[in-house]
Amino acid sequence: MSFTLARFVLLHSRVCSEAATTTKNNGGLISTLNKRKFTSTAIPRAQNKTSEELLVVVGGGAAGVYGAIRAKTLAPNLNVVVIEKGKPLSKVKISGGGRCNVTNGHCVDNKMLAENYPRGHKELRGAFFNVHGPVDTMSWFSEHGVRLKIEDDGRVFPVSNSSSTIIDCLMSESTRLGVSLQTGKAVITASPTAGGKFLLGIEKRTFSSPEYVEADYLLIASGNSKQGYSLASQLGHSIVDPVPSLFTFKIEDPRLADLSGITFPKVKATLKIENARRNIPQLTQVGPVLVTHWGFSGPAILRLSAWGACVLSRTLIVDFTPDVHIEDLKSILTQHKNRFAKQKLSNSYPSEFGLVKRFWIYILGRQVLFLFQA
Ligand SMILES: Cc1cc2nc3c(=O)[nH]c(=O)nc-3n(C[C@H](O)[C@H](O)[C@H](O)COP(=O)(O)OP(=O)(O)OC[C@H]3O[C@@H](n4cnc5c(N)ncnc54)[C@H](O)[C@@H]3O)c2cc1C
Ligand SMILES: *[C@@H]1O[C@H](CO)[C@@H](O)[C@H](O)[C@H]1NC(C)=O
Numbered sequence: 001m002s003f004t005l006a007r008f009v010l011l012h013s014r015v016c017s018e019a020a021t022t023t024k025n026n027g028g029l030i031s032t033l034n035k036r037k038f039t040s041t042a043i044p045r046a047q048n049k050t051s052e053e054l055l056v057v058v059g060g061g062a063a064g065v066y067g068a069i070r071a072k073t074l075a076p077n078l079n080v081v082v083i084e085k086g087k088p089l090s091k092v093k094i095s096g097g098g099r100c101n102v103t104n105g106h107c108v109d110n111k112m113l114a115e116n117y118p119r120g121h122k123e124l125r126g127a128f129f130n131v132h133g134p135v136d137t138m139s140w141f142s143e144h145g146v147r148l149k150i151e152d153d154g155r156v157f158p159v160s161n162s163s164s165t166i167i168d169c170l171m172s173e174s175t176r177l178g179v180s181l182q183t184g185k186a187v188i189t190a191s192p193t194a195g196g197k198f199l200l201g202i203e204k205r206t207f208s209s210p211e212y213v214e215a216d217y218l219l220i221a222s223g224n225s226k227q228g229y230s231l232a233s234q235l236g237h238s239i240v241d242p243v244p245s246l247f248t249f250k251i252e253d254p255r256l257a258d259l260s261g262i263t264f265p266k267v268k269a270t271l272k273i274e275n276a277r278r279n280i281p282q283l284t285q286v287g288p289v290l291v292t293h294w295g296f297s298g299p300a301i302l303r304l305s306a307w308g309a310c311v312l313s314r315t316l317i318v319d320f321t322p323d324v325h326i327e328d329l330k331s332i333l334t335q336h337k338n339r340f341a342k343q344k345l346s347n348s349y350p351s352e353f354g355l356v357k358r359f360w361i362y363i364l365g366r367q368v369l370f371l372f373q374a
């Protein structure tokens, strides 16, 4: 019997998803009924006493605080109140490992950037995205005293390497413009009034009965909070169920644990969708893959999870030598076999592929390789 193999292609059945983060994020949803006079006294008015109209922003994250600043910049007479149930900008603080990658510095073409969004790329290509793209974000921060740098992979960070530079900038700008920020309160209900406004139920952290506020405009910027989706549906919007994104794959193959900790700098991974009606090119990703004690992780896998989230199915195909043609692979292995005919398979392994020995032993153990006979 001769020793042969097809190529380093593993067929892993039963890919289970481990939802780590939910990154469905539409940045915010703005609603307007029509313009009428503000009548409630439950929320103290923001600084400009002459203004009559009120915008309530639900959520003091990046989207809410920036949205409030933008509204106040464009309409200085508007009363802008941000209601935040916890601490403002708390995710901005931890983003980018505490450095905060502000935007993408390589995709100056907004269309190109939008194509990288698995869900919502059509919406991003529209007015919303063209009105304020990554270049505008970078200019905005520069104009407001934050020096930014673009790293080789396109991520943009403050030169200070600290997310607090971004937080300080956003907070001082919203204070300067007179945005009112109220923390420790959550907007829990929303309904349209007969007068064409929004009646909002606002609850304080202490379990007192909710206050009611009438707003002329409402910006829901509640991140991935279920409450935000609930508010939107109370107002008649239909909600597409969010799906997890950017998660690692749990693979039921105990022997894979032997490879735990190995990084493969370049593999080709394909999610195979059964009964797929159309071919999704993004379901094949080339890039680094890390074997963990539970399965696969690394950039190529995370990208697959984002593109495959809605259709995630049974089989992941991993090609560990994507640059070696199948015929070359066969001939390298045949030559190797002839040169080391007397050695134990586990002792000799072809170095041409740049793969670690632990992986060679693993491949031998899997017996998935023997496809052609010499
Ligand atoms: C660990 C980690 C690292 C990340 N790193 C990066 C990164 O480097 N760069 C990047 O761009 N993104 C990063 N992200 C993603 C980023 O945090 C989000 O994309 C961003 O915070 C979304 O902003 P947002 O304002 O839409 O939502 P959020 O930041 O979630 O803000 C929503 C706010 O609304 C409040 N809220 C919700 N419901 C209500 C309610 N009913 N009433 C009142 N308040 C309410 C919440 O308390 C919250 O403060 C990271 C995320 C995590 C978890
Ligand atoms: C308040 O309103 C007046 C005019 O209505 C405007 O000139 C002024 O800039 C506003 N001030 C603030 C802080 O928005």
Ligand SMILES: *[C@@H]1O[C@H](CO)[C@@H](O)[C@H](O)[C@H]1NC(C)=O
Pocket: 096, 101, 102, 103, 104, 155
């Ligand atoms: C910041 O970096 C993370 C991880 O690399 C990425 O998922 C995210 O999209 C980046 N954010 C921006 C705005 O580019």
Ligand SMILES: *[C@@H]1O[C@H](CO)[C@@H](O)[C@H](O)[C@H]1NC(C)=O
Pocket: 159, 160, 161
């Ligand atoms: C910022 O962080 C990057 C990456 O960790 C590092 O290369 C750089 O030297 C840091 N710069 C400063 C000013 O600390």
